[in-house]
């Protein structure tokens with residue numbers, strides 16, 4: 001047996017060797033689904049069933065794509081070239097470049113980020129005289145996104161699918177938005193799939209061509225495909241009678257976490273119908289996590305109804321490991337300190353930082369941990385968040401590069417035309433827009449026209465002229481000087497670098513460094529266009545993993561990944577499960593949150609540390625937090641609970657002394673709760689004389705137990721009314 005097959009168990013091997021015909025691998029976390037897919041790819045190549053370019057492989061993140069490329073290369077013993085391998089978006093971007101003209105675009109189209117989209121939508125709404133206070137562009141953007149997720153073009157939206165927006169004008173605005181995108185030769189993320197699906201639906205020759213090309217199709221994380229992705233896959237995979245339908249999808253219904261982005265779990269249920277005669281393979285051995293981690297995750301997810309149901313058992317040789325730890329802390333700052341301390345401890349024991357991750361429910365939660373890690377000098381990266389390419393100077397420089405690549409990129413041009421300041425006032429910019437719209441031409445053309453007709457004052461006129469001439473010159477230099485040299489020249493000659501050199505703020509030096517780094521990144525690409533596309537794509541998902549760093553990311557971004565140590569902070573009602581899910585009627589939202597918790601726990605190989613804080617700062621105020629119901633759903637047999645503050649929802653808590661040795665108090669900024677937990681606990685004794693742990697009676701809420709106190713406020717867990725914050729003089733000792 002070949003070496004690569006010997007690394008699989010019998011079920012996995014069957015999934016790899018069943019090469020012909022449709023196949024669905026339905027299995028729990030860490031059972032080797034992705035490994036099966038990767039090995040299957042290699043197997044197809046090794047048995048000479050297809051050339052590398054004849055396999056279409058869809059991964060969920062860029063990181064997974066990279067891993068798959070490396071694994072295939074390792075199995076083949078040489079770098080794999082010309083692969084159709086990547087995320088839905090990356091694959092569709094590539095297809096769309098090949099057939100852009102079929103949807104009225106040129107192949108060098110720009111992929112817009114959400115900033116650009118928002119700017120465009122605002123313009124469209126303002127031109128249509130829609131009150132942006134009453135009807136926000138954010139809502140319109142989300143609406144359009146949802147339509148695109150469902151594969152709906154403006155003309156395909158029936159009255160039934162319309163939404164309540166701007167007195168029934170959403171469809172019209174959507175159509176206008178698509179038209180404007182076409183004019184500036186741009187697409188948004190949703191368009192990548194939408195346009196390609198349209199092309200495949202309406203151009204039989206193109207579809208037939210892809211049918212001939214792709215002999216095998218592989219799809220990871222199938223449970224999270226949305227409708228348009230599903231349509232795209234089905235178009236490519238369903239073949240005329242008599243031809244093989246070699247599609248292999250792997251997925252896990254318990255890890256479906258993107259319904260808010262239109263993912264349809266039904267797609268996985270429908271597989272056998274779509275592809276009659278499909279083989280279904282189940283995998284049951286988990287090779288990733290220790291027994292306690294698996295036990296905790298399985299027990300938790302069992303609280304969901306309507307699951308397909310799967311067996312999951314520990315398959316590691318060293319499956320006995322440390323219990324899952326639940327650590328309850330007094331407040332969010334202590335929580336960040338606890339995580340930071342443990343990361344340092346791990347580091348001292350020789351654990352690699354890249355093997356540790358902090359997974360949060362919502363993006364904003366990373367900040368507290370980022371600050372802590374910065375203080376400790378621990379390198380980290382935020383995967384899929386506000387990082388390098390989102391910084392203002394990088395966005396500006398990217399806009400220059402986009403105009404260089406494509407003069408008709410109006411959104412980019414608009415961003416830089418007066419950055420640095422060229423003396424163009426709002427009026428000039430508005431007339432430039434009006435002229436461009438009237439003549440149906442890009443802004444650059446309108447700018448030239450304004451110079452010729454003298455429609456701008458002398459000083460800005462000269463500056464604008466220099467800029468436009470500059471672009472012509474830089475573009476002309478591209479073929480012989482190369483894109484990196486031209487980019488550097490452009491940033492200097494346009495005055496952009498100088499702007500930051502003149503800037504006296506403390507951040508300016510860092511910004512100049514970032515610009516240099518951008519040129520370094522650009523140098524890694526053969527062409528400017530290739531680089532621009534890369535950035536558009538990584539910004540949407542994740543960054544390349546290079547140095548040894550702790551990873552911070554949302555639970556959503558962590559799907560498919562694994563780490564030795566995983567921190568899961570903020571398990572509190574309203575935060576996780578998220579308030580939105582709690583506000584929904586029915587259990588759907590809550591069940592998705594629980595699947596998210598399942599995904600989180602199953603990312604860990606050896607150590608899983610879940611935490612909650614009893615108090616959290618919301619803007620300037622501190623609020624007390626109720627521990628997440630998910631903490632109660634963890635099985636005692638696999639969990640060690642540590643610390644008192646809000647440990648069990650129904651038990652009285654607050655045993656602050658438990659932290660005394662572990663987390664020495666350091667001087668903190670002024671805040672509502674200034675003292676250590678035990679001091680606060682002592683304070684009511686000094687004020688109303690009601691200590692933590694006291695049973696009390698409240699006129700409105702009845703009996704309860706004090707679980708925290710500060711100044712004249714008490715947090716009371718009432719026996720019937722739940723947790724409330726009350727003023728101490730309104731309760732009496734019971």
Ligand code: ATP
Pocket residue numbers: 007008009012027028029030031032033034035036252255286287288559560561562602
């Ligand atoms: P998820 O549902 O989280 O995406 P998965 O089912 O895709 O998980 P993989 O990531 O493929 O699982 O595998 C989990 C871990 O187990 C990986 O580290 C993988 O290398 C390892 N693994 C998979 N199969 C085996 C096996 N037969 N023997 C040893 N290790 C394995």
Ligand code: MG
Pocket residue numbers: 033034035220560
């Ligand atoms: Mg996987």
